Amino acid sequence: MYIKSLKLNNFRNYENLDISFEKNTNILYGDNAQGKTNILESIYMSSTTRSHRGSKDREVIRIGQEESHIRVCINKCDVDHEIDMHIKKSKNKGVAVDGVSIHRTTELFGLLNVIFFSPEDLSIIKNGPSERRRFIDMELCQLNKLYYQNLSSYHKILNQRNSLLKQLAYNKSLMDTLEVWDDQLVLYGSRVIEERERFVRMMNEIIYDIHYNLTSGKEKLEIVYEKSVEADKFKDTLVDKKNVDLNYTSTQTGPHRDDISFLINGIDARKFGSQGQQRTVALSLKMAEIKLVKKMINDDPILLLDDVMSELDSKRRASLIDEIKDIQTIITCTGYDDFIKEQMTINSVYKVVNGTVSKE
Ligand SMILES: Nc1ncnc2c1ncn2[C@@H]1O[C@H](COP(=O)(O)OP(=O)(O)OP(=O)(O)O)[C@@H](O)[C@H]1O
Ligand SMILES: [Mg+2]
Numbered sequence: 105m106y107i108k109s110l111k112l113n114n115f116r117n118y119e120n121l122d123i124s125f126e127k128n129t130n131i132l133y134g135d136n137a138q139g140k141t142n143i144l145e146s147i148y149m150s151s152t153t154r155s156h157r158g159s160k161d162r163e164v165i166r167i168g169q170e171e172s173h174i175r176v177c178i179n180k181c182d183v184d185h186e187i188d189m190h191i192k193k194s195k196n197k198g199v200a201v202d203g204v205s206i207h208r209t210t211e212l213f214g215l216l217n218v219i220f221f222s223p224e225d226l227s228i229i230k231n232g233p234s235e236r237r238r239f240i241d242m243e244l245c246q247l248n249k250l251y252y253q254n255l256s257s258y259h260k261i262l263n264q265r266n267s268l269l270k271q272l273a274y275n276k277s278l279m280d281t282l283e284v285w286d287d288q289l290v291l292y293g294s295r296v297i298e299e300r301e302r303f304v305r306m307m308n309e310i311i312y313d314i315h316y317n318l319t320s321g322k323e324k325l326e327i328v329y330e331k332s333v334e335a336d337k338f339k340d341t342l343v344d345k346k347n348v349d350l351n352y353t354s355t356q357t358g359p360h361r362d363d364i365s366f367l368i369n370g371i372d373a374r375k376f377g378s379q380g381q382q383r384t385v386a387l388s389l390k391m392a393e394i395k396l397v398k399k400m401i402n403d404d405p406i407l408l409l410d411d412v413m414s415e416l417d418s419k420r421r422a423s424l425i426d427e428i429k430d431i432q433t434i435i436t437c438t439g440y441d442d443f444i445k446e447q448m449t450i451n452s453v454y455k456v457v458n459g460t461v462s463k464e
Pocket of ligand 1: 115117118137139141143166411456
């Protein structure tokens, strides 16, 4: 699949934008704070309904305006589709696909598969577990609509169970209702655990070779899913640890406490890896993600590379360029001399200046 064109109206610092993209490598370059990342953000939103920066809807609307529009025309299996997202200041956003409004955002997932790679992603190994969970969740949501439903149901029930635990601190008469929430939590939670298990297993099948090559055979990488609890033991653990949860007035067990670790030659890279090793693992993780998505959707995802090339050394840059040569890539940078040095084929170049984009 590839993006043919993007139109923005009152999105971030764009009043109006209308650009078309080539099937392969597209470069957006310009000075800082001109609007390069904003373009990638709008594409990411039209794929996942959310901002990659975690911004609220009203923050992406151009300051002083009431609403904003993102229109993306994509080509998938030789058929054109249009995604039209209408973002409003105080109401939920509306989305239409090929002119027909969709009622649930989940209906949008999977239509446009994008992979976002930013310099912050290079810190995923050393950051906290919530970012690693977010990485898995964002990917699984795009690949599997049911995952999104199970995960959001899980979080709803978790919030309700946690409110009940707080009430139980002073009103013990509600104790019997706890079990009702436990059953629901286990139902959705175990599905989340099983999907994450499958995801880590598939990533492991791919990442080993990628990382081995990136490190010239020096490092054997393995991803380990550190689950808070096994799916089939979730119910029993909730019962066993009921008093712990009552003490903390929140649920201490479940996939909301999961993490993943990265073993380099058997040693935990989160704790013992050098900065360079951790960044290489993060790069392997992204490259494995591209390969996995390709395999799962049997099509090419679109890669959004936000100023990440300048963060990599020449060897790693060359590996990444080699990995992405067949898929549509939209790259932002402040200058593209490095790509020319790497002899990368560039299909189109745009200069971004203060919310305007011109083709070179
Ligand atoms: N809601 C908004 N309305 C208007 N302008 C906005 C809004 N949100 C952000 N901006 C402006 O967008 C610009 C930043 O855009 P962006 O993050 O895309 O820059 P960039 O070109 O990627 O820069 P860098 O190279 O530093 O990453 C800033 O000038 C900021 O003030
Ligand atoms: Mg930027």
